[in-house]
Amino acid sequence: MTATDREQGAMRRALALAARGPRGVNPQVGAVILSPAGDVLAEGWHRGAGTAHAEVDALSHLPEGAARGATAVVTLEPCNHTGRTGPCVQALIAAGAARVVYAVDDPNSVASGGAARLRAAGVEVVGGVLAGDAAALLDSWLTVQRLGRPHVTVKWAQSLDGRAAAPDGTSRWITGAAARADVHRRRAAADAIVAGIGTVLADDPALTARRDDGTLYDHQPLPVVLGRRRIPADAAVLRHPHGVLHRDGENLGGESPNHPSVLDELRSLGVHRVFVEGGPTIASAFLRAGLVDEVLAYVAPTLIGRGADGADRPALGPLGVETIADRRRLAVTGLERLGDDLLIVATPRSVEAPAAPGSTTEGEH
Structure with a gap:
């Protein structure tokens, strides 16, 4: 028929x-x-x-x-x-x-x-x-049904030797203007953007999606800050047009309930796509917990290395890998040149989508 x-x-x-x-x-x-x-x-x-x-x-x-x-x-x-x-x-x-x-x-x-x-x-x-x-x-809605939670993208920028910042903590800017513009376009396509309180305290990000001329995209992701420390009263994120969702994020190991509970709350708010960019601690926690569906690694053709005193700022923290057999395998799904920088898009091979629970839509279709 x-x-x-x-x-x-x-x-x-x-x-x-x-x-x-x-x-x-x-x-x-x-x-x-x-x-x-x-x-x-x-x-x-x-x-x-x-x-x-x-x-x-x-x-x-x-x-x-x-x-x-x-x-x-x-x-x-x-x-x-x-x-x-x-x-x-x-x-x-x-x-x-x-x-x-x-x-x-x-x-x-x-x-x-x-x-x-x-x-x-x-x-x-x-x-x-x-x-x-x-x-x-219905792509984003169907994704939520398939995963049982919002789709999660983790982004970081790094030097060619895997550093996210110089030994003294400075990181602006590792990548160039074209890569940063690409990040803002992807932010605008997300429903929520997640950063750690450490990043908020160190960099004072606005967590907005901005065009090249500095104006805001029409769609802005909900800013989410994870960490027990207080957000300063004058922090830029507190001036975000959607306000800020601040939740506990200090203990975010693979077995911690914090991330799933945050994702559940975001899903209940209608969030379909989560964009995680906010330091090695938060990125590594999502990866350890197996909650990452897409990785965006912006790689700049620059070298940083360790400091003379041994200080080091790697792009990722501990992932629970102690031997090469436990390494986190990725499937590269895209490569893009952005000015002098390279964007690598990858999907963790270990991620398998769980069946969505039956109460997904609260009776609405």
């Missing part, structure tokens, strides 16, 4: 409607209701947690009985779960929909199963229509 040309056109419209919804804890979903003749009867989209789902929103624009025999075109498999709102499959069945066309399966074990329930009720169901386009729209 395949989708008709009109249904594919309606799916493109549904995807455009979905993009109007907010990105956050819940997915962006759009819906179009077609008459048996293929004409558009109603449209809808999900406007955020606690509001009507896309299918119900579309049906709400129709008088009672107007959807009987109609086709519902939806970007995500209709949910089969009662949370803050009722299950969309029941609303479609009650409205008399004869056919449902959707793009991607719902990965949530609690909310999924909508297609099977519709078929059991005698509704024709076609899945996978423009699935690639829908997956691209």
Whole structure:
């Protein structure tokens, strides 16, 4: 069973409607209701947690009985779960929909199963229509469902010999302007940026995403500072447009609950992508805990070495590697020249995505 040309056109419209919804804890979903003749009867989209789902929103624009025999075109498999709102499959069945066309399966074990329930009720169901386009729209949300937590990128800048700073602690600037601009573009694509309190005290970063001219990108990541020490009252991060989330981060070993709890809290706030850049301690802690999905290493063609007194500022701290057999293997997924610097993009080979818990979306799709 395949989708008709009109249904594919309606799916493109549904995807455009979905993009109007907010990105956050819940997915962006759009819906179009077609008459048996293929004409558009109603449209809808999900406007955020606690509001009507896309299918119900579309049906709400129709008088009672107007959807009987109609086709519902939806970007995500209709949910089969009662949370803050009722299950969309029941609303479609009650409205008399004869056919449902959707793009991607719902990965949530609690909310999924909508297609099977519709078929059991005698509704024709076609899945996978423009699935690639829908997956691209829902990329970050689907990643959270797959991992059971936000996607984590760890970034650092280093000299060719692996130092993040000179022996006296100075580090501005190891890399050049092109590399720094690339970092800010990536910050702007993240939902949260994480730094350690040590970095805040030493460098006073604003943790904002800025253009080359110093103006702020429209989207700013939520700044998160980890560490027990107090943030100074005049710290730049306290002037961030989103405020700052300050959490305990002193003891962040591989078995520490601190990082998972921080990620859980960020996920509950609708954070999908976390950008970690804030010193060797924090970067190493995330790596030790196996919570890193992507590594960005900006390498400058410069040498620093140790100080005359033995002082050393490596880009990473202890990773729990005592023998070569325990080394952390990476798969290089990208190499990019940025001015005189080199960006290495890599994925830890040891990271395996856990199955997402069923309560991922709190009943919202």
